[in-house]
Amino acid sequence: MWPPRRIVGESLLSVVFGLLGAGVEALGHGGMVQIVAVGLAAGLLSPWRRVLPATVLLVTAAGSVPFDGFTLLVLVTAWSAGRRIDGVGKAVGTFGLVYVLTLGLAVVQELPRFSLSHLLVGALWLLVAIIVPGLAGRYWSQRRTLTDTLREYSAQLLRERAMIAGQARMRERQRIAQDMHDSLGHQLALIAVHTGALEVDRELTGRQREAVGVLREASVAAMHELREVVGVLRDGTPAPGQGDTAPGLGAAGAEDVTAPSRGVAGIEGLMEASRSAGTDVELRCFGEPRPLPATADHAAYRIAQEGLTNAHKHAPGAAITIELRYEPDSLVVEVANGPAPETAGTGRSVVSGGQGLTGLGERARLVGGMVHAGPTADGGFRLAGVLPYTSPEGGIPSPVLGDAATTFVDPTGDFRQQIPAGPLGEGDPVMDGIGLPKELAKAMSRNKTSSGIAIGCGVAALIALLLVIAAVVGGIFLMGETDKAMIEPKQYKAVKVGQSEAEVRKQLPQGDSFLTDDLDKGAPPVPEGAKCLSLNSTESGSSWRKEPVFRFCFKDGTLIEKKSFEVRN
Numbered sequence: 001m002w003p004p005r006r007i008v009g010e011s012l013l014s015v016v017f018g019l020l021g022a023g024v025e026a027l028g029h030g031g032m033v034q035i036v037a038v039g040l041a042a043g044l045l046s047p048w049r050r051v052l053p054a055t056v057l058l059v060t061a062a063g064s065v066p067f068d069g070f071t072l073l074v075l076v077t078a079w080s081a082g083r084r085i086d087g088v089g090k091a092v093g094t095f096g097l098v099y100v101l102t103l104g105l106a107v108v109q110e111l112p113r114f115s116l117s118h119l120l121v122g123a124l125w126l127l128v129a130i131i132v133p134g135l136a137g138r139y140w141s142q143r144r145t146l147t148d149t150l151r152e153y154s155a156q157l158l159r160e161r162a163m164i165a166g167q168a169r170m171r172e173r174q175r176i177a178q179d180m181h182d183s184l185g186h187q188l189a190l191i192a193v194h195t196g197a198l199e200v201d202r203e204l205t206g207r208q209r210e211a212v213g214v215l216r217e218a219s220v221a222a223m224h225e226l227r228e229v230v231g232v233l234r235d236g237t238p239a240p241g242q243g244d245t246a247p248g249l250g251a252a253g254a255e256d257v258t259a260p261s262r263g264v265a266g267i268e269g270l271m272e273a274s275r276s277a278g279t280d281v282e283l284r285c286f287g288e289p290r291p292l293p294a295t296a297d298h299a300a301y302r303i304a305q306e307g308l309t310n311a312h313k314h315a316p317g318a319a320i321t322i323e324l325r326y327e328p329d330s331l332v333v334e335v336a337n338g339p340a341p342e343t344a345g346t347g348r349s350v351v352s353g354g355q356g357l358t359g360l361g362e363r364a365r366l367v368g369g370m371v372h373a374g375p376t377a378d379g380g381f382r383l384a385g386v387l388p389y390t391s392p393e394g395g396i397p398s399p400v401l402g403d404a405a406t407t408f409v410d411p412t413g414d415f416r417q418q419i420p421a422g423p424l425g426e427g428d429p430v431m432d433g434i435g436l437p438k439e440l441a442k443a444m445s446r447n448k449t450s451s452g453i454a455i456g457c458g459v460a461a462l463i464a465l466l467l468v469i470a471a472v473v474g475g476i477f478l479m480g481e482t483d484k485a486m487i488e489p490k491q492y493k494a495v496k497v498g499q500s501e502a503e504v505r506k507q508l509p510q511g512d513s514f515l516t517d518d519l520d521k522g523a524p525p526v527p528e529g530a531k532c533l534s535l536n537s538t539e540s541g542s543s544w545r546k547e548p549v550f551r552f553c554f555k556d557g558t559l560i561e562k563k564s565f566e567v568r569n
Helices: 004-027 032-048 053-063 068-084 088-109 116-199 206-233 264-276 294-314 356-366 438-485 489-494 501-507
Strands: 281-286 320-326 330-337 370-375 381-388 531-537 546-555 558-568
Touching (some): 004 068, 032 053, 053 068, 053 088, 068 116, 088 116, 116 206, 206 264, 264 281, 264 320, 294 320, 294 356, 294 381, 356 370, 356 381, 501 546
Antiparallel strands (some): 320 330, 330 381, 370 381, 531 546, 546 558
């Protein structure tokens, strides 16, 4: 079923071909019934060229012999048949049959005046009118098929390379996870073992034992976080050897420690741990607490954790304030610390990677929020984040970040950004404007160039050869026909009424030419019992639509009349 736009276009095209066919037939001085019939037939045959290309080509080519109104439609149906007939053998057979049949009908129609010149001109004209449009349509169809095939291949290649890139990312994640598990897990296990041993040492004071306990709890919490990070890197697959206990501790040496909450509820635990280390930390809450999505809840915990870590590193001993403000549309988490006491040092020797705040900004962006950090007026530092209560759609669930996208390599920017942008093909749909890989672009360019140049040059050479042959043969043929059908005005004046027919015919051409056809239409009446010879004049008529004619009428072997008049051409 055709779409509505195609139906409207074909309807308009049918009307155009119908009007053109009727107009061309009218120029051939056809009757009204004949003009209307040819116009209707051309209009009805036009849309069927898409469904029955071979049949419509055969009918229109055969109909163009007796009716000139089908001439323009033949060109279009030949091009359409070249496009739509599948198989080289079927196409050659169809065009060969149409060519031979049409040429045969033309010869039969011209039998009373048939000559070798008529046959040669008709054969060349049919080559130009039928074979050349068919070759052009065939070339266009093959080029479009090649382009579609290359586009499908390029899309498949992009999908395969995207899969390869995804597999490479997965392998790299697993390698990183294995390294983290082997190296960091071992070091954290040693810390947990040593702090556990110190905690039961009888020589430690209560204050020291309390500090060692804080260290041990921190190492166990770090182990829990490491397990979850490794799980993210492995897309939820547990790392080898990971269980409920830290590696290297064993069942006897490990306590049943529950993983700390890492949401807003876990901020109070962070505050207590900092207080245990001797830091003055105050927690303030404003507004009615509201539930947050898992991503925003974890982001709030990370902001508070990063703020406390930075304060401990860069301003040891300074007072820290944590504020949680539940606004109507979002949660504001703020961590502010005052300037470091003079007795505590500047903290400039502390090693910092500078990636914590950048990571927080990206984490907040994923949940639709934002993070701001900067110094305060009293010389301290302030870190604040705004986290909405609703999480953006399209996230990928993960054990750590909930339903937010947590891929370490952006899937929209990893693979396609490595492909240089290239020129797009026709129409562009398959690939959504993605640039082609270099090797595919080269292959497409090479295939298009070689095949396109070869086929294009072949068609152009064939057309040029046909045109040259047609011009030469047509020129020779027209010169011969002109000698048979045209005389100069002085030849007309030299002939006198009363001369014998044999004497007059020796001075005049034979007149057996297609140029003298239809010269009697609109001519004066022929004398009764006379036979007339009508010839064209070498001079032009009084207008471009009129043709001057010289007529000589003979009776009983004598020239009885000569007339000069004009007929409509």
